[in-house]
Amino acid sequence: MSKIRILPDHLANQIAAGEVVERPASVIKEMVENSIDADATRIEVEIEGGGVRLMRIIDNGSGMDEDDLLMSLERHGTSKIHDEEDLGAINTLGFRGEALPSIGSVAKLTMSSRIAGAELGTKVVYEYGRLLKVHEAGCAPGTTIEVRSLFGRTPARRKFLRTARTERGHIEEVIRNYALGCPAIGFILRVDGRELLRLNEGMNSRDRLAKVLHYDGDFIEVQKIAGRGEELERRADGWLTPPDLNAGPAKLRLFVNGRAVRDRMLIHAVNEGLRGFLMKGKNPSGLVMLTVNPSEVDVNVHPAKHEVRFRNSNDVHAFLETSVREAMAGHQRHLQARIFNRPEMATPEETFPSPQPVPEADFTPPQNISPPTADSPFQQATAEHWTEVRPASARPTGKISSTLEPERQTATPPHSFTKPVPELLPEEPMPHTESMEETPATVTRPAEFAPPGPAASSSAHNLRIIGVFGDLYILCEGSAGMVVIDQHAAHERLLYEKLHKQYLGGQVASQALLFPETVELSLFQSRLVEKNMVELERMGFALRDFGGSTFVVSAVPALAGNTSARELLLDTLEQFGSEEGNRSAKGGDLLDHILATMACKAAVKAHTALSNLEIEGLLNQMAAADLFSHCPHGRPVVHIFSRNDMKNWFHRT
Ligand code: ADP
Ligand code: MG
Numbered sequence: 105m106s107k108i109r110i111l112p113d114h115l116a117n118q119i120a121a122g123e124v125v126e127r128p129a130s131v132i133k134e135m136v137e138n139s140i141d142a143d144a145t146r147i148e149v150e151i152e153g154g155g156v157r158l159m160r161i162i163d164n165g166s167g168m169d170e171d172d173l174l175m176s177l178e179r180h181g182t183s184k185i186h187d188e189e190d191l192g193a194i195n196t197l198g199f200r201g202e203a204l205p206s207i208g209s210v211a212k213l214t215m216s217s218r219i220a221g222a223e224l225g226t227k228v229v230y231e232y233g234r235l236l237k238v239h240e241a242g243c244a245p246g247t248t249i250e251v252r253s254l255f256g257r258t259p260a261r262r263k264f265l266r267t268a269r270t271e272r273g274h275i276e277e278v279i280r281n282y283a284l285g286c287p288a289i290g291f292i293l294r295v296d297g298r299e300l301l302r303l304n305e306g307m308n309s310r311d312r313l314a315k316v317l318h319y320d321g322d323f324i325e326v327q328k329i330a331g332r333g334e335e336l337e338r339r340a341d342g343w344l345t346p347p348d349l350n351a352g353p354a355k356l357r358l359f360v361n362g363r364a365v366r367d368r369m370l371i372h373a374v375n376e377g378l379r380g381f382l383m384k385g386k387n388p389s390g391l392v393m394l395t396v397n398p399s400e401v402d403v404n405v406h407p408a409k410h411e412v413r414f415r416n417s418n419d420v421h422a423f424l425e426t427s428v429r430e431a432m433a434g435h436q437r438h439l440q441a442r443i444f445n446r447p448e449m450a451t452p453e454e455t456f457p458s459p460q461p462v463p464e465a466d467f468t469p470p471q472n473i474s475p476p477t478a479d480s481p482f483q484q485a486t487a488e489h490w491t492e493v494r495p496a497s498a499r500p501t502g503k504i505s506s507t508l509e510p511e512r513q514t515a516t517p518p519h520s521f522t523k524p525v526p527e528l529l530p531e532e533p534m535p536h537t538e539s540m541e542e543t544p545a546t547v548t549r550p551a552e553f554a555p556p557g558p559a560a561s562s563s564a565h566n567l568r569i570i571g572v573f574g575d576l577y578i579l580c581e582g583s584a585g586m587v588v589i590d591q592h593a594a595h596e597r598l599l600y601e602k603l604h605k606q607y608l609g610g611q612v613a614s615q616a617l618l619f620p621e622t623v624e625l626s627l628f629q630s631r632l633v634e635k636n637m638v639e640l641e642r643m644g645f646a647l648r649d650f651g652g653s654t655f656v657v658s659a660v661p662a663l664a665g666n667t668s669a670r671e672l673l674l675d676t677l678e679q680f681g682s683e684e685g686n687r688s689a690k691g692g693d694l695l696d697h698i699l700a701t702m703a704c705k706a707a708v709k710a711h712t713a714l715s716n717l718e719i720e721g722l723l724n725q726m727a728a729a730d731l732f733s734h735c736p737h738g739r740p741v742v743h744i745f746s747r748n749d750m751k752n753w754f755h756r757t
Contacts, residue, residue, distance in 0.1 A: 114209055114233030117179055121206035123407035127265055128155025129274035130408060131207055131251055136282050137197035139163035141184065144246065145305050146290040154268025155275055156254050164246040167219035170226040170238065177230055179205045193398035197363055209233040211254045217247040232257050280316050281364040284357055284391050287312035313343050313391050322346055324435040326392060328427035337397060340427035344390035347382045348740040359393040360401060366410050373421045377428025383738035394424065436731050442584045443742060444565045444727040565723035569716060576710040578719055585746035591714060592707050593735035598725050599663050600703035600736040607699065612644035615662035621669045625653045632680045645673065665706040675701050700736035
């Protein structure tokens with residue numbers, strides 16, 4: 105006689121329940137998905153005792169008649185797929201036909217349902233795998249499901265449940281997820297008789313998200329559609345919170361074809377899209393909804409359907425990453441409009457009239473320097489100051505010409521540089537004129553910020569500079585409110601973008617040193633030089649082997665300003681070296697790191713007092729830059745304190 109027997113249904117269902125029903129929140133998830141699949145426009149959820157005592161889900165969806173109610177309790181009873189072909193392209197949330205029989209096998213289940221147009225509905229009572237009652241019942245169109253005493257007869261399972269509070273938290277999370285995934289559906293959540301959440305029908309995703317996250321500020325809006333021919337192929341819609349706002353445990357909610365999923369590949373794609381805007385250890389937060397052709401995704405990976413598998417996951421990754429990157433670029437335009445556009449310039453009476461150059465003090469009295477006039481004391485002061493720094497017509501010179509110009513150097517501008525001082529840096533490598541050794545300690549001027557003269561001082565940034573706080577934070581007034589800018593971070597991003605562009609263009613502009621510097625390297629370092637010579641040259645270095653492990657640096661990246669050639673080289677080698685140990689670091693990552701380190705080294709530091717003209721130049725560049733809002737390490741460059749923020753601080757109404 106055969107040892108093998110087929111398990112009775114109730115046992116098979118309990119086993120299935122082990123996979124599908126992990127905790128009360130899984131029941132809520134399955135039931136809410138059923139309501140959504142039934143085209144409900146309103147879903148009410150009530151729970152008691154963390155869901156263990158009671159879960160009630162009321163919807164106004166299509167409902168079921170008596171036959172379907174009974175069929176729904178049969179294992180694999182489903183109305184959503186019929187054959188193999190359907191399984192290949194699922195466009196409903198459910199399809200396994202397992203949820204109701206599974207839940208019914210481990211709890212007391214009551215279902216009341218009425219289809220639209222029917223006079224009466226049907227009520228079914230089912231307990232721990234046994235059908236107890238079926239009868240006609242008066243009920244509203246739609247379906248009401250009650251689940252009581254979850255795991256009442258499986259104490260082993262019940263032991264794994266956490267406190268009512270924790271279980272409730274999981275349930276709230278499920279509701280929030282589906283409320284975000286289906287913004288048009290109204291949701292109500294009641295916990296122990298108290299209404300915890302009420303979201304109206306017919307909302308759009310943006311408003312829903314603001315309501316669910318309790319955040320109504322700026323979002324980074326993702327919207328990208330990639331269609332092949334007529335057929336919609338992929339679509340990404342999303343609202344990400346600005347990276348520096350993500351306080352607390354930031355959470356990214358992902359949906360694929362309306363289904364809330366956990367997917368590391370998608371999270372990674374969003375992270376990559378935000379690269380250079382997220383600080384290390386910070387996570388993106390917000391909502392991303394991906395829509396793909398149902399045949400492109402396999403949802404039948406896990407009984408709880410949390411996971412999906414893409415047929416072509418590389419393409420999906422690339423698509424989402426690009427969508428997010430483009431969204432961030434768009435967000436920069438939005439921020440620029442907000443920060444740098446002042447529709448109505450303040451009238452002279454509104455601005456502070458005391459024109460003074462930025463003093464060394466921590467805080468500077470407000471000054472009106474925008475737009476400076478030739479006869480204003482400030483303008484004279486800065487003009488004189490500037491003349492002393494460099495003649496207006498001189499192009500930045502020497503190694504440090506690119507960013508940090510020595511004041512005395514410009515006394516004798518080389519003849520080769522006759523163009524006006526460029527706002528933007530030269531793209532082509534520049535001949536050397538100056539050596540680092542001659543660079544005096546006072547060199548701290550980012551020449552590129554400096555406008556060529558009074559004519560260029562008409563500002564594109566539309567901000568009024570109030571002063572500099574702590575030798576680091578530039579305080580400005582603009583239409584958005586008080587704008588505070590970290591001068592170092594701001595400059596770092598601008599430099600990084602230039603370096604990056606030059607690099608992608610084939611070659612970072614390099615600056616020859618008048619007196620090449622000899623650098624003694626370790627064996628490991630000299631091996632790194634040999635191995636990465638091509639890359640180093642592309643990054644703007646010129647190196648010559650001088651025998652042994654001695655190298656002569658005869659040129660460095662021009663944008664690196666007056667950073668020591670030696671330091672620059674050693675830092676870069678360190679990055680190459682750390683990549684050797686870390687095989688996972690990809691080429692792009694490494695490049696970003698190296699260029700970001702260069703930019704950081706070269707950018708104006710804190711405690712470097714910039715002249716007002718230099719600040720003007722910096723702001724103008726920010727206003728015109730493609731990307732400006734964060735330094736390449738993800739630290740914010742700018743913070744806005746709106747007028748309302750101010751009013752609130754001072755309890756003004
Ligand atoms: P699945 O959702 O995978 O089909 P379920 O066990 O969750 O399996 O549900 C079984 C069937 O019961 C569904 O296919 C659907 O036809 C019906 N059903 C379940 N819940 C509802 C509901 N709230 N409204 C209408 N029909 C429902
Ligand atoms: Mg279902």
